[in-house]
Amino acid sequence: MIEARDTGASQASRPKGGQDLRPEDRDGPRRRAKSSGSRTPVIIVAAVVVVLAVAGAAAFFLLGGDEEKESAAPGNGARLTPVAYTPQMADKDMAKLAQRAADQRPITQGEAFPADVKTVAYQKYSFSLAASQLAGDCKAVTWGQRLQGDLAKYQCSQIARGAYVSQDRKHVGQFVAINLASQEGAEQIVRDLDPATGAGFVYPLTAPGTPDFHAGFSAAYAQAYGHYAIVTWVQRAGGVQPASLNEMIDASLAIEKPADFVWGRLELVDGTPR
Structure with missing residues:
Protein backbone atom coordinates (compact mmCIF):
# COMPACT_ATOMS: atom_id res chain seq x y z
CA MET A 1 0.00 0.00 0.00
CA ILE A 2 1.26 3.46 -0.88
CA GLU A 3 1.14 6.02 1.88
CA ALA A 4 0.06 9.57 1.22
CA ARG A 5 1.51 11.61 4.02
CA ASP A 6 0.28 15.11 4.67
CA THR A 7 3.42 16.49 6.30
CA GLY A 8 1.69 19.75 7.09
CA ALA A 9 -0.69 18.04 9.50
CA SER A 10 0.02 17.90 13.20
CA GLN A 11 1.58 14.75 14.62
CA ALA A 12 -1.43 14.30 16.86
CA SER A 13 -3.84 14.24 13.93
CA ARG A 14 -1.75 12.02 11.64
CA PRO A 15 -1.86 8.25 12.10
CA LYS A 16 1.45 6.57 12.85
CA GLY A 17 3.41 5.90 9.66
CA GLY A 18 1.36 8.28 7.56
CA GLN A 19 -2.27 8.47 6.58
CA ASP A 20 -3.59 6.03 4.00
CA LEU A 21 -5.82 7.84 1.55
CA ARG A 22 -7.70 5.84 -1.08
CA PRO A 23 -8.53 7.45 -4.47
CA GLU A 24 -11.43 7.08 -6.78
CA ASP A 25 -10.86 4.41 -9.43
CA ARG A 26 -8.78 5.74 -12.29
CA ASP A 27 -6.56 4.53 -15.09
CA GLY A 28 -3.01 3.72 -14.10
CA PRO A 29 -0.11 5.77 -15.47
CA ARG A 30 1.61 4.90 -18.73
CA ARG A 31 4.65 3.46 -17.01
CA ARG A 32 2.50 1.02 -15.04
CA ALA A 33 0.59 -0.05 -18.15
CA LYS A 34 3.89 -1.26 -19.60
CA SER A 35 4.60 -3.63 -16.72
CA SER A 36 3.89 -7.36 -16.79
CA GLY A 37 0.38 -8.70 -16.20
CA SER A 38 1.34 -9.82 -12.71
CA ARG A 39 1.70 -6.25 -11.58
CA THR A 40 -1.30 -4.54 -10.03
CA PRO A 41 -1.20 -0.76 -10.70
CA VAL A 42 -2.09 1.14 -7.60
CA ILE A 43 -2.04 4.73 -6.53
CA ILE A 44 -3.76 5.11 -3.21
CA VAL A 45 -5.04 8.59 -2.48
CA ALA A 46 -8.49 9.62 -1.33
CA ALA A 47 -10.85 12.21 -2.70
CA VAL A 48 -10.66 14.21 0.47
CA VAL A 49 -10.46 17.91 1.02
CA VAL A 50 -7.04 18.80 2.36
CA VAL A 51 -7.40 21.38 5.11
CA LEU A 52 -4.27 23.19 6.18
CA ALA A 53 -4.41 23.83 9.91
CA VAL A 54 -3.34 27.45 10.38
CA ALA A 55 -1.23 30.03 8.66
CA GLY A 56 1.57 29.08 11.02
CA ALA A 57 1.73 25.70 9.34
CA ALA A 58 3.62 27.38 6.51
CA ALA A 59 6.73 26.63 8.54
CA PHE A 60 6.34 23.06 7.38
CA PHE A 61 6.33 24.07 3.75
CA LEU A 62 9.60 25.98 3.65
CA LEU A 63 12.15 24.56 6.05
CA GLY A 64 13.80 27.15 8.19
CA GLY A 65 12.06 30.21 6.79
CA ASP A 66 14.08 32.99 5.23
CA GLU A 67 17.38 31.51 6.39
CA GLU A 68 16.83 28.57 4.05
CA LYS A 69 16.41 30.84 1.03
CA GLU A 70 20.13 30.86 0.46
CA SER A 71 21.44 31.65 -2.97
CA ALA A 72 20.77 28.60 -5.09
CA ALA A 73 22.72 27.49 -8.10
CA PRO A 74 21.40 28.78 -11.45
CA GLY A 75 18.29 26.87 -12.44
CA ASN A 76 17.45 25.97 -8.85
CA GLY A 77 14.40 27.21 -6.98
CA ALA A 78 14.03 27.56 -3.23
CA ARG A 79 14.48 24.89 -0.57
CA LEU A 80 11.02 23.38 -0.43
CA THR A 81 9.49 20.11 0.65
CA PRO A 82 6.09 18.70 -0.34
CA VAL A 83 3.21 18.70 2.12
CA ALA A 84 1.91 15.33 0.89
CA TYR A 85 4.44 12.63 0.07
CA THR A 86 3.80 9.16 -1.37
CA PRO A 87 6.71 6.68 -1.41
CA GLN A 88 6.80 3.31 -3.12
CA MET A 89 9.61 0.78 -3.30
CA ALA A 90 10.62 -1.23 -6.36
CA ASP A 91 8.74 -4.35 -7.31
CA LYS A 92 9.89 -7.64 -8.83
CA ASP A 93 9.45 -6.38 -12.39
CA MET A 94 12.55 -4.25 -11.89
CA ALA A 95 14.86 -7.05 -10.67
CA LYS A 96 16.99 -7.05 -13.83
CA LEU A 97 17.49 -3.30 -13.50
CA ALA A 98 18.49 -3.48 -9.84
CA ASP A 116 6.91 12.99 -27.05
CA VAL A 117 7.24 14.36 -23.49
CA LYS A 118 7.31 18.02 -24.51
CA THR A 119 3.52 18.02 -24.10
CA VAL A 120 1.92 15.53 -21.71
CA ALA A 121 -1.63 14.99 -20.48
CA TYR A 122 -3.77 12.94 -18.16
CA GLN A 123 -7.53 13.36 -17.65
CA LYS A 124 -8.20 17.10 -17.84
CA TYR A 125 -4.61 18.13 -17.12
CA SER A 126 -2.25 19.06 -19.95
CA PHE A 127 1.30 20.28 -19.41
CA SER A 128 4.18 21.62 -21.50
CA LEU A 129 7.85 21.08 -20.71
CA ALA A 130 9.21 24.54 -19.89
CA ALA A 131 12.80 23.53 -19.10
CA SER A 132 14.92 20.44 -18.59
CA GLN A 133 18.35 19.76 -17.19
CA LEU A 134 20.64 16.76 -16.81
CA ALA A 135 23.07 17.29 -13.93
CA GLY A 136 26.17 15.19 -13.34
CA ASP A 137 26.72 16.85 -9.96
CA CYS A 138 24.01 15.42 -7.70
CA LYS A 139 24.96 17.68 -4.81
CA CYS A 156 24.50 9.04 -7.61
CA SER A 157 25.86 9.81 -11.07
CA GLN A 158 23.06 11.90 -12.61
CA ILE A 159 19.88 13.76 -11.76
CA ALA A 160 17.53 14.66 -14.60
CA ARG A 161 14.95 17.38 -13.90
CA GLY A 162 12.10 18.69 -15.99
CA ALA A 163 9.90 21.69 -15.17
CA TYR A 164 6.33 21.54 -16.46
CA VAL A 165 3.57 24.14 -16.56
CA SER A 166 -0.07 23.44 -17.36
CA GLN A 167 -1.66 24.90 -20.45
CA ASP A 168 -3.84 27.15 -18.30
CA ARG A 169 -0.83 28.01 -16.09
CA LYS A 170 -2.77 26.97 -12.99
CA HIS A 171 -0.47 24.05 -12.11
CA VAL A 172 3.26 23.46 -12.13
CA GLY A 173 5.11 20.17 -11.96
CA GLN A 174 8.57 18.74 -11.58
CA PHE A 175 9.83 15.43 -12.96
CA VAL A 176 13.01 14.05 -11.38
CA ALA A 177 15.03 10.92 -12.23
CA ASP A 194 10.09 11.82 2.88
CA PRO A 195 9.80 15.27 4.51
CA ALA A 196 9.24 13.56 7.87
CA THR A 197 12.92 12.54 7.87
CA GLY A 198 14.24 16.08 7.44
CA ALA A 199 16.95 14.62 5.18
CA GLY A 200 16.51 17.13 2.37
CA PHE A 201 15.01 17.27 -1.09
CA VAL A 202 15.71 18.06 -4.73
CA TYR A 203 15.62 21.70 -5.76
CA PRO A 204 12.78 22.49 -8.18
CA LEU A 205 14.11 23.45 -11.60
CA THR A 206 13.19 27.00 -12.54
CA ALA A 207 12.08 28.01 -16.01
CA PRO A 208 12.10 31.66 -17.17
CA GLY A 209 8.65 33.05 -17.78
CA THR A 210 6.81 30.30 -15.90
CA PRO A 211 5.51 30.17 -12.30
CA ASP A 212 8.06 28.92 -9.77
CA PHE A 213 7.33 26.43 -7.03
CA HIS A 214 6.35 28.26 -3.86
CA ALA A 215 5.96 27.61 -0.16
CA GLY A 216 2.43 26.31 0.18
CA PHE A 217 0.73 23.06 -0.68
CA SER A 218 2.46 20.60 -3.00
CA ALA A 219 2.45 16.83 -3.37
CA ALA A 220 5.25 14.48 -4.44
CA TYR A 221 5.15 10.84 -5.49
CA ALA A 222 8.39 8.85 -5.44
CA GLN A 223 9.18 5.31 -6.50
CA ALA A 224 12.26 3.16 -6.98
CA TYR A 225 12.53 1.59 -10.43
CA GLY A 226 15.54 -0.66 -10.20
CA HIS A 227 18.54 1.60 -9.59
CA TYR A 228 16.55 4.74 -10.49
CA ALA A 229 14.51 6.88 -8.09
CA ILE A 230 11.70 8.65 -9.95
CA VAL A 231 9.87 11.63 -8.44
CA THR A 232 6.89 13.62 -9.70
CA TRP A 233 6.08 16.76 -7.73
CA VAL A 234 3.07 19.00 -8.40
CA GLN A 235 1.52 22.18 -7.11
CA ARG A 236 -1.21 24.66 -7.92
CA ALA A 237 0.60 27.77 -9.10
CA GLY A 238 1.53 29.89 -6.11
CA GLY A 239 1.08 27.04 -3.66
CA VAL A 240 -2.70 27.41 -3.50
CA GLN A 241 -4.46 24.65 -1.56
CA PRO A 242 -6.06 22.07 -3.90
CA ALA A 243 -9.65 20.95 -3.62
CA SER A 244 -8.45 17.40 -2.93
CA LEU A 245 -5.45 15.16 -3.26
CA ASN A 246 -7.06 13.60 -6.34
CA GLU A 247 -6.31 16.85 -8.15
CA MET A 248 -2.65 16.42 -7.30
CA ILE A 249 -2.48 12.75 -8.26
CA ASP A 250 -4.08 13.37 -11.65
CA ALA A 251 -1.67 16.22 -12.37
CA SER A 252 1.27 14.03 -11.34
CA LEU A 253 0.17 11.25 -13.69
CA ALA A 254 0.51 13.66 -16.59
CA ILE A 255 4.07 14.73 -15.85
CA GLU A 256 5.45 11.28 -15.08
CA LYS A 257 5.56 10.35 -18.78
CA PRO A 258 9.36 10.90 -19.00
CA ALA A 259 9.68 7.83 -16.74
CA ASP A 260 9.04 5.75 -19.86
CA PHE A 261 12.79 5.79 -20.45
CA VAL A 262 13.13 3.35 -17.53
CA TRP A 263 11.01 0.78 -19.38
CA GLY A 264 13.21 1.21 -22.43
CA ARG A 265 16.21 0.50 -20.24
CA LEU A 266 14.54 -2.58 -18.81
CA GLU A 267 13.81 -3.91 -22.31
CA LEU A 268 17.49 -3.60 -23.23
CA VAL A 269 18.64 -5.40 -20.09
CA ASP A 270 15.89 -7.99 -20.25
CA GLY A 271 16.12 -8.54 -23.99
CA THR A 272 12.35 -9.06 -24.16
CA PRO A 273 10.18 -6.26 -25.66
CA ARG A 274 7.20 -5.35 -23.50
Whole structure:
Protein backbone atom coordinates (compact mmCIF):
# COMPACT_ATOMS: atom_id res chain seq x y z
CA MET A 1 0.00 0.00 0.00
CA ILE A 2 1.26 3.46 -0.88
CA GLU A 3 1.14 6.02 1.88
CA ALA A 4 0.06 9.57 1.22
CA ARG A 5 1.51 11.61 4.02
CA ASP A 6 0.28 15.11 4.67
CA THR A 7 3.42 16.49 6.30
CA GLY A 8 1.69 19.75 7.09
CA ALA A 9 -0.69 18.04 9.50
CA SER A 10 0.02 17.90 13.20
CA GLN A 11 1.58 14.75 14.62
CA ALA A 12 -1.43 14.30 16.86
CA SER A 13 -3.84 14.24 13.93
CA ARG A 14 -1.75 12.02 11.64
CA PRO A 15 -1.86 8.25 12.10
CA LYS A 16 1.45 6.57 12.85
CA GLY A 17 3.41 5.90 9.66
CA GLY A 18 1.36 8.28 7.56
CA GLN A 19 -2.27 8.47 6.58
CA ASP A 20 -3.59 6.03 4.00
CA LEU A 21 -5.82 7.84 1.55
CA ARG A 22 -7.70 5.84 -1.08
CA PRO A 23 -8.53 7.45 -4.47
CA GLU A 24 -11.43 7.08 -6.78
CA ASP A 25 -10.86 4.41 -9.43
CA ARG A 26 -8.78 5.74 -12.29
CA ASP A 27 -6.56 4.53 -15.09
CA GLY A 28 -3.01 3.72 -14.10
CA PRO A 29 -0.11 5.77 -15.47
CA ARG A 30 1.61 4.90 -18.73
CA ARG A 31 4.65 3.46 -17.01
CA ARG A 32 2.50 1.02 -15.04
CA ALA A 33 0.59 -0.05 -18.15
CA LYS A 34 3.89 -1.26 -19.60
CA SER A 35 4.60 -3.63 -16.72
CA SER A 36 3.89 -7.36 -16.79
CA GLY A 37 0.38 -8.70 -16.20
CA SER A 38 1.34 -9.82 -12.71
CA ARG A 39 1.70 -6.25 -11.58
CA THR A 40 -1.30 -4.54 -10.03
CA PRO A 41 -1.20 -0.76 -10.70
CA VAL A 42 -2.09 1.14 -7.60
CA ILE A 43 -2.04 4.73 -6.53
CA ILE A 44 -3.76 5.11 -3.21
CA VAL A 45 -5.04 8.59 -2.48
CA ALA A 46 -8.49 9.62 -1.33
CA ALA A 47 -10.85 12.21 -2.70
CA VAL A 48 -10.66 14.21 0.47
CA VAL A 49 -10.46 17.91 1.02
CA VAL A 50 -7.04 18.80 2.36
CA VAL A 51 -7.40 21.38 5.11
CA LEU A 52 -4.27 23.19 6.18
CA ALA A 53 -4.41 23.83 9.91
CA VAL A 54 -3.34 27.45 10.38
CA ALA A 55 -1.23 30.03 8.66
CA GLY A 56 1.57 29.08 11.02
CA ALA A 57 1.73 25.70 9.34
CA ALA A 58 3.62 27.38 6.51
CA ALA A 59 6.73 26.63 8.54
CA PHE A 60 6.34 23.06 7.38
CA PHE A 61 6.33 24.07 3.75
CA LEU A 62 9.60 25.98 3.65
CA LEU A 63 12.15 24.56 6.05
CA GLY A 64 13.80 27.15 8.19
CA GLY A 65 12.06 30.21 6.79
CA ASP A 66 14.08 32.99 5.23
CA GLU A 67 17.38 31.51 6.39
CA GLU A 68 16.83 28.57 4.05
CA LYS A 69 16.41 30.84 1.03
CA GLU A 70 20.13 30.86 0.46
CA SER A 71 21.44 31.65 -2.97
CA ALA A 72 20.77 28.60 -5.09
CA ALA A 73 22.72 27.49 -8.10
CA PRO A 74 21.40 28.78 -11.45
CA GLY A 75 18.29 26.87 -12.44
CA ASN A 76 17.45 25.97 -8.85
CA GLY A 77 14.40 27.21 -6.98
CA ALA A 78 14.03 27.56 -3.23
CA ARG A 79 14.48 24.89 -0.57
CA LEU A 80 11.02 23.38 -0.43
CA THR A 81 9.49 20.11 0.65
CA PRO A 82 6.09 18.70 -0.34
CA VAL A 83 3.21 18.70 2.12
CA ALA A 84 1.91 15.33 0.89
CA TYR A 85 4.44 12.63 0.07
CA THR A 86 3.80 9.16 -1.37
CA PRO A 87 6.71 6.68 -1.41
CA GLN A 88 6.80 3.31 -3.12
CA MET A 89 9.61 0.78 -3.30
CA ALA A 90 10.62 -1.23 -6.36
CA ASP A 91 8.74 -4.35 -7.31
CA LYS A 92 9.89 -7.64 -8.83
CA ASP A 93 9.45 -6.38 -12.39
CA MET A 94 12.55 -4.25 -11.89
CA ALA A 95 14.86 -7.05 -10.67
CA LYS A 96 16.99 -7.05 -13.83
CA LEU A 97 17.49 -3.30 -13.50
CA ALA A 98 18.49 -3.48 -9.84
CA GLN A 99 22.19 -2.84 -10.51
CA ARG A 100 23.70 -0.08 -12.63
CA ALA A 101 26.42 -2.58 -13.54
CA ALA A 102 23.86 -4.12 -15.92
CA ASP A 103 22.77 -0.71 -17.26
CA GLN A 104 25.96 1.34 -17.43
CA ARG A 105 25.13 3.76 -20.24
CA PRO A 106 24.48 7.24 -18.81
CA ILE A 107 21.07 8.85 -19.31
CA THR A 108 21.08 11.39 -22.13
CA GLN A 109 19.02 14.56 -22.38
CA GLY A 110 17.25 13.25 -25.46
CA GLU A 111 16.45 9.95 -23.78
CA ALA A 112 14.95 11.47 -20.63
CA PHE A 113 13.12 14.29 -22.44
CA PRO A 114 12.36 13.18 -26.01
CA ALA A 115 9.92 14.97 -28.29
CA ASP A 116 6.91 12.99 -27.05
CA VAL A 117 7.24 14.36 -23.49
CA LYS A 118 7.31 18.02 -24.51
CA THR A 119 3.52 18.02 -24.10
CA VAL A 120 1.92 15.53 -21.71
CA ALA A 121 -1.63 14.99 -20.48
CA TYR A 122 -3.77 12.94 -18.16
CA GLN A 123 -7.53 13.36 -17.65
CA LYS A 124 -8.20 17.10 -17.84
CA TYR A 125 -4.61 18.13 -17.12
CA SER A 126 -2.25 19.06 -19.95
CA PHE A 127 1.30 20.28 -19.41
CA SER A 128 4.18 21.62 -21.50
CA LEU A 129 7.85 21.08 -20.71
CA ALA A 130 9.21 24.54 -19.89
CA ALA A 131 12.80 23.53 -19.10
CA SER A 132 14.92 20.44 -18.59
CA GLN A 133 18.35 19.76 -17.19
CA LEU A 134 20.64 16.76 -16.81
CA ALA A 135 23.07 17.29 -13.93
CA GLY A 136 26.17 15.19 -13.34
CA ASP A 137 26.72 16.85 -9.96
CA CYS A 138 24.01 15.42 -7.70
CA LYS A 139 24.96 17.68 -4.81
CA ALA A 140 24.47 20.85 -6.86
CA VAL A 141 20.76 20.22 -7.44
CA THR A 142 19.83 18.93 -3.99
CA TRP A 143 19.92 20.20 -0.43
CA GLY A 144 20.19 18.50 2.94
CA GLN A 145 23.29 16.95 4.51
CA ARG A 146 21.75 13.52 5.03
CA LEU A 147 20.28 13.30 1.53
CA GLN A 148 23.50 14.45 -0.07
CA GLY A 149 25.45 11.97 2.07
CA ASP A 150 23.29 9.09 0.86
CA LEU A 151 23.50 10.28 -2.75
CA ALA A 152 27.28 10.05 -2.43
CA LYS A 153 27.16 6.74 -0.55
CA TYR A 154 24.99 5.10 -3.20
CA GLN A 155 26.98 6.65 -6.06
CA CYS A 156 24.50 9.04 -7.61
CA SER A 157 25.86 9.81 -11.07
CA GLN A 158 23.06 11.90 -12.61
CA ILE A 159 19.88 13.76 -11.76
CA ALA A 160 17.53 14.66 -14.60
CA ARG A 161 14.95 17.38 -13.90
CA GLY A 162 12.10 18.69 -15.99
CA ALA A 163 9.90 21.69 -15.17
CA TYR A 164 6.33 21.54 -16.46
CA VAL A 165 3.57 24.14 -16.56
CA SER A 166 -0.07 23.44 -17.36
CA GLN A 167 -1.66 24.90 -20.45
CA ASP A 168 -3.84 27.15 -18.30
CA ARG A 169 -0.83 28.01 -16.09
CA LYS A 170 -2.77 26.97 -12.99
CA HIS A 171 -0.47 24.05 -12.11
CA VAL A 172 3.26 23.46 -12.13
CA GLY A 173 5.11 20.17 -11.96
CA GLN A 174 8.57 18.74 -11.58
CA PHE A 175 9.83 15.43 -12.96
CA VAL A 176 13.01 14.05 -11.38
CA ALA A 177 15.03 10.92 -12.23
CA ILE A 178 17.97 9.98 -9.98
CA ASN A 179 20.56 7.48 -11.24
CA LEU A 180 22.02 5.41 -8.38
CA ALA A 181 24.36 2.41 -8.40
CA SER A 182 21.79 0.01 -7.01
CA GLN A 183 18.15 -0.55 -6.18
CA GLU A 184 19.14 -0.48 -2.51
CA GLY A 185 20.36 3.07 -3.05
CA ALA A 186 17.25 4.11 -4.98
CA GLU A 187 15.00 2.83 -2.20
CA GLN A 188 17.06 4.66 0.43
CA ILE A 189 16.74 7.92 -1.50
CA VAL A 190 12.95 7.41 -1.72
CA ARG A 191 12.96 7.10 2.09
CA ASP A 192 15.23 10.13 2.51
CA LEU A 193 12.92 12.31 0.40
CA ASP A 194 10.09 11.82 2.88
CA PRO A 195 9.80 15.27 4.51
CA ALA A 196 9.24 13.56 7.87
CA THR A 197 12.92 12.54 7.87
CA GLY A 198 14.24 16.08 7.44
CA ALA A 199 16.95 14.62 5.18
CA GLY A 200 16.51 17.13 2.37
CA PHE A 201 15.01 17.27 -1.09
CA VAL A 202 15.71 18.06 -4.73
CA TYR A 203 15.62 21.70 -5.76
CA PRO A 204 12.78 22.49 -8.18
CA LEU A 205 14.11 23.45 -11.60
CA THR A 206 13.19 27.00 -12.54
CA ALA A 207 12.08 28.01 -16.01
CA PRO A 208 12.10 31.66 -17.17
CA GLY A 209 8.65 33.05 -17.78
CA THR A 210 6.81 30.30 -15.90
CA PRO A 211 5.51 30.17 -12.30
CA ASP A 212 8.06 28.92 -9.77
CA PHE A 213 7.33 26.43 -7.03
CA HIS A 214 6.35 28.26 -3.86
CA ALA A 215 5.96 27.61 -0.16
CA GLY A 216 2.43 26.31 0.18
CA PHE A 217 0.73 23.06 -0.68
CA SER A 218 2.46 20.60 -3.00
CA ALA A 219 2.45 16.83 -3.37
CA ALA A 220 5.25 14.48 -4.44
CA TYR A 221 5.15 10.84 -5.49
CA ALA A 222 8.39 8.85 -5.44
CA GLN A 223 9.18 5.31 -6.50
CA ALA A 224 12.26 3.16 -6.98
CA TYR A 225 12.53 1.59 -10.43
CA GLY A 226 15.54 -0.66 -10.20
CA HIS A 227 18.54 1.60 -9.59
CA TYR A 228 16.55 4.74 -10.49
CA ALA A 229 14.51 6.88 -8.09
CA ILE A 230 11.70 8.65 -9.95
CA VAL A 231 9.87 11.63 -8.44
CA THR A 232 6.89 13.62 -9.70
CA TRP A 233 6.08 16.76 -7.73
CA VAL A 234 3.07 19.00 -8.40
CA GLN A 235 1.52 22.18 -7.11
CA ARG A 236 -1.21 24.66 -7.92
CA ALA A 237 0.60 27.77 -9.10
CA GLY A 238 1.53 29.89 -6.11
CA GLY A 239 1.08 27.04 -3.66
CA VAL A 240 -2.70 27.41 -3.50
CA GLN A 241 -4.46 24.65 -1.56
CA PRO A 242 -6.06 22.07 -3.90
CA ALA A 243 -9.65 20.95 -3.62
CA SER A 244 -8.45 17.40 -2.93
CA LEU A 245 -5.45 15.16 -3.26
CA ASN A 246 -7.06 13.60 -6.34
CA GLU A 247 -6.31 16.85 -8.15
CA MET A 248 -2.65 16.42 -7.30
CA ILE A 249 -2.48 12.75 -8.26
CA ASP A 250 -4.08 13.37 -11.65
CA ALA A 251 -1.67 16.22 -12.37
CA SER A 252 1.27 14.03 -11.34
CA LEU A 253 0.17 11.25 -13.69
CA ALA A 254 0.51 13.66 -16.59
CA ILE A 255 4.07 14.73 -15.85
CA GLU A 256 5.45 11.28 -15.08
CA LYS A 257 5.56 10.35 -18.78
CA PRO A 258 9.36 10.90 -19.00
CA ALA A 259 9.68 7.83 -16.74
CA ASP A 260 9.04 5.75 -19.86
CA PHE A 261 12.79 5.79 -20.45
CA VAL A 262 13.13 3.35 -17.53
CA TRP A 263 11.01 0.78 -19.38
CA GLY A 264 13.21 1.21 -22.43
CA ARG A 265 16.21 0.50 -20.24
CA LEU A 266 14.54 -2.58 -18.81
CA GLU A 267 13.81 -3.91 -22.31
CA LEU A 268 17.49 -3.60 -23.23
CA VAL A 269 18.64 -5.40 -20.09
CA ASP A 270 15.89 -7.99 -20.25
CA GLY A 271 16.12 -8.54 -23.99
CA THR A 272 12.35 -9.06 -24.16
CA PRO A 273 10.18 -6.26 -25.66
CA ARG A 274 7.20 -5.35 -23.50
